Amino acid sequence: MKQKILSAATLVLLVVLVALPLVFIVLQAVFPQFSAGSFAHAFSGVSALLAEPQLPDMLGGTLQIALGVALVSALIGFPLGVARGLFSLPFPRLWDLLFLIPFLTPPYIAALSWMLVLQRRGYLEQLTGIDLNDLLFSKTGIVLVMALNIFPVVYFAVSRSLLASGQRLSLVARVHGASAWRAFWHITLPMVSPALAAGMLLAFTLAIEEFGVPAALGTRSGVVMLTTGIEKKLADWPVDLSGASLLSVVLVAIALCAWWLQRTLTGKKEVTSITGKPTENCGAEPGLLAIPMVILMTVVGLLAVVLPGASMALSGVLLTLSGGVKLDNMTGSHYAALFSQQGDALLASGTSLSLALGAACVTGLVGLLASWLVVVQKIKGRAVIDALSLIPAALPGIVVGVGLILLWNRAFWPISPYNSWVILLLSYCCLLLPWPVRYIGSALRQLGGNLESAARVHGASPFQALRFIVLPLVFPALLAAMLMVFAIASRELVTSLLLAPAGMQTVSVFIWRQFEQGAVGQGMAMATLTLVTGLILMLTALGIMQRGGRGER
Template sequence: MRLLNSRDRLGWGITIILFLLVLYPLAAVLIQVLLPGVFSGVWKLGDWSLLLEIFNRPLWQKSLENSLLLGLGTTLLATTLGTALAVIRSSWSFPTAKLLDGAVWLLIITPSFILAQGWVLFAAGGGIASELLGWSWVRGAIFQPAGLIFVMTLSKFPFAYLSVYAAMEWKVDGLSHAARLCGASAMTVWRTIQAPLLLPAVLAGASLVFMDTIGDFGLPASIAAVYKFPTLPYSIYSAIYTSPIRFDMAGVLSFYLVVLIGLAMMLQFYMLRRSRFDFLSGGAVRSKPSADGRFAFLLGLLNILFLLIIIGIPVGANIIISLLGTQGGGYALANLTLEHYRELFSSSSQLLTGFGHSLIIAVSAALLGLLVGLGVAYVLTYSKFKFKRLIEVSSILTLAVPGVVLGIGYIFVWNQKWLESIGLLLYGTPWILVLAAIAGAVPVITRLMVGAMAKVPVQLLTAAQLQGDSFIGRIRFILIPLIRGALLSAGLAAFGSGIFDLAVNSILFPPKFLTLPVTINKAFENLDFGYASAATIASSGIVILIILAVELLLRRKEVA
C-alpha cells in the first residue's frame, strides 16, 4: 500500500508539473480568444466573430492559405518520398545505405532554420547556384510555393521514412507466398497484401510530416530576408514583435494552428483504428535487405547524389558563404577569408554572449527535464495511476504543438501582475526560456526513458521496498544504475535541442538577453550572410564537440 501511495503522489506531482508546462499554456491560447482580458483581470466575453475575420483580413487569410498549401503539399511529397526510400532500404542492400540512415537522423536533429538558411544562400540572387554554377533558373524555381514545398519535403521526409522503415522490420512471407501460389502477380501481392499492412505506418508518418511542417517556424523566418511567404507561425511571431502588439491576431492565428494540428492528430488516430492489422505471429521473421547486386551500384550512386542534395546543399552553402569576404567579391580565391570566424570570437561579438546564454538555458533544461522525464516515465511504466493516459498525452503534446504557440501561451500565463507579488513573474526573465525548453525536451526524454524502464522488472523495486528501502533509495540505487545509458542519451538529446530552438527563443527572449538562435537569425535577417553562416558552422561544431566529449567521458566512466 505504501508503494502504491508513493506512486500516486508521484503521479499527482507529475500531472501538476505537466499542467503548468504544457496544458495550461495551450489552454491559455484558446481562452485568450474567448476571454481576451481574463489574464489582465478583466472578465469580459470576447468577440467570437473575430475568429471569422481570418477570411476577411488579407494577411490572416494568406497566412492560413500558405500554411495549408505548404503542409498538404509537403505531406504528400514527403510521405511518398520517405515511403519509397524506406521500401528500397528494406528490400535491397547497396553501398552507402548506412549513410542514408545517418542523413535521416541528421535532418531530424538539425534545426529547420539552419537548413533553410543553407537553401537561401544556395538559391538566392547572387547565391551559389547562379554565381558559382551558372544556374540562374534556381532562384525562380525555389522562391515560389512549389519550390518551398520541395525544400520542406527534403527536410521532413525522415518522419515518414523512419515510420515505414520501422514497420518493415518484420515480415510474414507466408501471406505473400500463398498469394503467389494462387496465381497473383508480384504487383498484385504488393498492392493487396504488403501495402495495406504498411498503411498504419504510412499514415503515422504522414501525420508527423504535416504537424511538423505546418508548425515550422524556421523556414519562413529564414526566407523572409529574400522572399515574402507568410505562414501562421511567422505571422504569430510578427503579431507579437510589431508595434502595436496584436494579441488578438496572435490568439486567432494560434487558435487555427492548434485546430489544424488537432484535426491531424484525430484523423491519424481514426485511420489507425480503421487500419489495424496484427500480422506478427510465429511465422514472422526479421526482414533482411536482398543481397542481389544487379542494381546495387546504381542504387549506391543515386543515394550519393541524393545525399549531396539534401545535406550537401544546405550544409555546404553555409560553409562556402562563411569563407567569403564579401558577397560582391565573387567566388574567387582572393575573396576567401577567415575574417567572419575571427569576428565571432572578438570581444564585441554578440555570438559569444548569446552562446553562453543558450548553454546555460540548455544545461538547466536538460538537468531539470531529466527529473521531469524520469518521473513521467516511472509513472507510465510502473504506476496504476488513474490519470496515466492524461500524463502520456501531455508528455508528447509539445512534439505536435509549434513552439510559437507554446511561446504565446507562456506569455499569457507568466505575464500576469499578481504573479509579481509572489515572485513568479517569469516573463521577461531567462527562467521562462528554461521552462519552455523543459516542455520541449520532455517528450524526447520520456520516450527514451520509457523504453529503458520497460527492461527493468517491477519485482526488483518491489523487493527493495519490502526490505525497507525508501522510494528515493529505490530510484537512486536500483533504477538509475540500470538505465544510466538512456539517461545520458536523453540528457544530451535535450541539451542539443535546447540550444537551437529558434521559435521559442524568438517569442520569449528577454530584452538585452540574446540567445544563440536569435543572434544567428538576426544576422541573417540583416543580410549579414557571412557572419550568420560562420556562426552557424562554428556553434554547431562546438555543440557537437561538447556532446561527444560528455558522452565519451561519462560512457568511459560508466564502463570503468
Template sequence: MRTNDSSGAAPAAWLAIAGLTVIVVVPFIAVVLQGIFPNIGQGSFAGPFSSFVATLFDSALIGMAGNTIRLGSCVVLASALVAVPLGVFRALYRIPLAPLWDVLLLVPFMIPPYIATLGWIMTLQPRGYLQQIAGFNLAPFLFSLFGMTMVMAFNTFPVVYFAVSRTVEAVGARYADVGRVFGASPARAFWRITLPLSAPGLVASLMLVFAAAIEEYGTPAALGRRAGFQVLVTGIDLRISDWPIDLPGAAILSILLVVMSLLTFLLQRWILARRSYQTVGGKPAAKDKRPLGAMKVPVMIAFAVVAFLATGVPLLSILFTALSRTISGGLALDNISAENFLSVFNNSAGALVALLNSFSLGIGTALITGLIGVLAAYTVVKTKIRGRVAIDTMTILPNALPGIVVAVGLILAWNMPWLPATPYNTAFILLLAYCCILLPQPVRYTTAAFQQIGDSLEAAARVFGASGVIAFRRILLPLVFPSLASAMLLVFALASRELVASVVVAPVGMQTIATFIWRQFEQGSIGLGMAMAFIAILITTLLPLLLLTLPRRSGLVAE
C-alpha cells in the same frame, strides 16, 4: 502486479503535476482564455468570444489556414516521394555502403530547418553559388510554395525514410514471395502485401512530417514572406511583433494551429485503427536481402543525389559562406579566410555569449525535462494513484502545442500587469518555453523503458523492506537511466538551437545561437552568422554522439 503503496508514488506524482502545470498547463490555458476574453490582460472578462467572429471570418486568416494545410500536404507528398522508394530499397536489397547512406540521410534531420534554409538561399538566390558555377539562379523557384516544399522536405524526409526502411525490413520479403508463388506480380505483391504490412510505420511518419511542417517557423519566415505566402505560424508572429499588437487574434490563430496539430494525431490513430494489418505466423521474417542486379546503378545514383541535395548543398553552402571574406567576393581562392570563425571565438557581436547562453539553457532544459519526464512516466506506468490520468494527459498535450503557440502562451501568462513577480523578460522565460516544447522527448523514452521493466523487481525490493523512494532510486532509475540519458542529450541538442521561442520571447539584449544567426543574416553579416551556424551544427550533433559512446568505451554499460 502493480504496487498500491503510495509512499514513493505520491511525492513523485505531486512533483510531476507541479512541474507540468507550470510548464504546460499555464501557457495553454493562457492562450485559451485570451482567445475567449480579449480584455483579460486588463483584468476584464467582458465581451467573451467577441474576437472570434472578426478573426475567424477574416479573409487573411482563411488564406493563412489554407496555405498552412497546402504547405503541410505538399511537404508530406514530397517527403514520401523521396523517402519511400529509398526506404524500400534499403530494407529489401543489399545496398553498397548502406551504413554510410544512413548517416548521410540522417544529417539533414540534425540540421535546424532555418539554418538549412539560409544555406539554400545562399545557393539559389541571384548571384548565389549556383549562378557563380552554372550561370543561372533559381530564386523564383526557391521563393515559392515549391521552393519551401523542397527545402522542408529535405529536412523531414529522414523521418519517413528510417520508418519505412525499418518497418519494411521487419516485414521482410517472405510474405511477398508467397504471394508471387500464387501468381502475383512483383508490383502487385508489394502493393497488396508488403506495403499494407508496413502501413503503421509509414502513416505514423507521414503524420509526424505534416505536424512538423505546419509548425515550422524558420522556412516560411525566410522564404514565404518574400513570396507573399503567409501561414498561421508567421501570421501569429506578425500579430505579436508588429504594431498594433493583436494578442486576442494571436491567441485565436494559436488555438486553430493547436486544433490542426491535434487533428493530425487523431487522424493517424483513426487510420491505424481502421486499417490494421498484422501477420498471424510466429516465425520471424527472413533477413536475407536480395542483390540489386540491374538496378544497382540507378539506385546508387538516387541515394547519391538525395544525399548531395539534402546534406551536401546546405552544409557546403554554410561552410563556403562562413569561409568567405566578403559575400560579393564569391567562390574564389583569395576570398577564403577563417576570419568569421575567429570573430566568433573573439566574441564579435556577442557570439561567445550567445553560445554560452544557449548551452546553459540547453543543460537546464535537459535537467528539468529529464526530472519531470522520469517522475511522470513512473507515476503513469508503475502506480495506480488517481493523479496518473491527469499526468498522462498533461504529458501528451505538448505534442499538440507548436513552438509559436508555447511562446504566445508564455507571453500571455506571465506578462500580466497585476503579477507581483514574473519570469517575463528574463532568461527563465526561455527555459520554460524550451521545457514545454521538448518535454515529450524524455517522457516517451522513459515511458517505454518503464514498460519494459517487470513489476517483480520493485515488489521484491518492497518485500525486503525498501521504501518506494529507495526502490525507485536504487532499482528502477538505474534501469531506465540509459534511455533517460539519451533523451536528455537529444533535448540538449534541440534546445541549444531552438528558433521560434527564442525569437519571440527572448529577453531584450539576450542572444542565443538561433537569434544570433537570424539577426546576423538580417543585418547583412551573413558570413559571421554562417560561421556560428556551422559551429552550432558540429557541437550539437557531435557532442551527444561522443557522450553516448563514452559509457561503452569506459565499460560502464552492463552486458
C-alpha cells in the same frame, strides 16, 4: 508518503509547464480583454478574426504548404525507405547517417543556406549561370526546402518498419507463385502503410508549425502562414494578443486534428511476428537494382545534405559573398570573430548551452517521474499525467511562446520569470518534454514489473525501488533523451525570438540577427559549428541507446 509527494510534484510541474499556458491562450482567445483583467465581450474577437483580410491566405498557405510537404516527403522518403528496409544495400548505416543530418539541421538554417545557393547572383548562378531565384521564392520553393529537411521522418518510419517486420510473409507469397510486384503490393505495402501514414502526418505537423522557412522565404514570395501571422501580431505595434491567441487556437486545432487522424489510421493496426523469435533482417540481394537505388540515394543526399551543407560551410569562409567563390576571397576571420571577446557569439553560445543543459536536466527529471508513475506505479489519474506530458508534441513552438507571454506577463504575480532567462527555459522544457517521456516510457515497458516487485517484497519503498532498481536500468535511455533535448534546445528559434529578454541572445537568435544585419559570414560560421555540435551529440545519444539495447539483450 514519498510516492504521493512525487506524484503531486510531478503534476504541479506539468500544470505549470503545459496546462497553464494552454489555458491562458484559450482564455485570451475567448475574452479579448482578458490581458487587461476583464472577462467582458466573450468571443467578440472571433468576428474580428473572420473579417481579417489575410486570414484566408494564412490558412490556405499553411494547409497548402503542409500538404505539399507531406506529399513530397512521402515521394522522397518512401522509395528510399523501401530500398533501405527490403534490400541489402552497400554501406547501409552510412545512408542512415546521411539522412539523419537534414533532420538535425534547423529548418531556418537550411532555408538560409538554400537562399545563398539559389538566389539571384547566388552560388549556383556564379558557378553555372543558372538562375533559380523565382523557384526558390515561391510556394513550390518553400515546399521543396521544407520537404528536403523533413523527409527523413518518412524514410526512417518506413525503413524501420520493414527492418522490424522482415520479409517472411512476402517470401511465402513468392514460394506460392506470386510475382515480386504482386507480393509487394498485397503483402509488404499493407504492412508498411501504418508507418507511411504516421510519417506523412508527422511531416504535415512539422510543416504547419514551422516558422523559420516561411519567415525567410515567404516575405519575398508573398506566402503567409499562421506561424508568421502570429509572430506579426506579437511583433507589430499595437500588439494584438487576442488575434495571436485565436490564430494559436486555430493552429493547435489543425495540429491536434493531424495527430488524431494519425492515431485513427495507425492506432489499431499492428504488425506482429508469427515465429515468436526475433531474427535479423539482412535484406534481399538487389542485384542490378542496386545501381539505380544507390544513384537515387546519392542524388537525394546531394540535394538534402551536401548542397546546403556546402553552402553553409562555404559562406562561413568567404570574405564577401559578392567576391565570388575564389581562393583570394577565402578567410577565417568570421570564425575568429566568433571567438573574439568583443563579439556577442561567445555570450550567445554560453546562453544557449546553459539553457539547453537546464532543459535537459528538467525534462529528464520530469520525464522519468511521469513515465514511472504512469507505466510502473499506475497511479490514479495517470491518464492526466500521461496526456499532459505528451501534449507538447502537438504544440507548435510559437503557440507555446504565446501561452507563456499571456501566462507570466501579469501584474498579479509577485515573482515572474517573464523578461528573464527563466522564461526561455520554461519554453524549452515544455516543447521538448515528450522526448524523455517517450524514450523512458518505452524502456520501462521493456523492463516489465518483476524486478521492482521483487524489491518491494523484500521491504524496499517505491522511491527506493525507483532509485536503486529502475533508474540504473533506464539510465541509457534517459541519458540519450537528455542529449537529444540538449541538441535541439541549443538551436531552437521561434520561442527564442519571441521570449528572449532585451540584450540576451541565443545561438539561433544570433544567426538570425546576423542575416538581418547582412553579416552572413559570421551567421553561417556559427550555423556550421551548431550543426557539427548537434550531430556529435545525436550520434552520441544513438550510440548510448544501441549499447543500452545490447546490454538488455
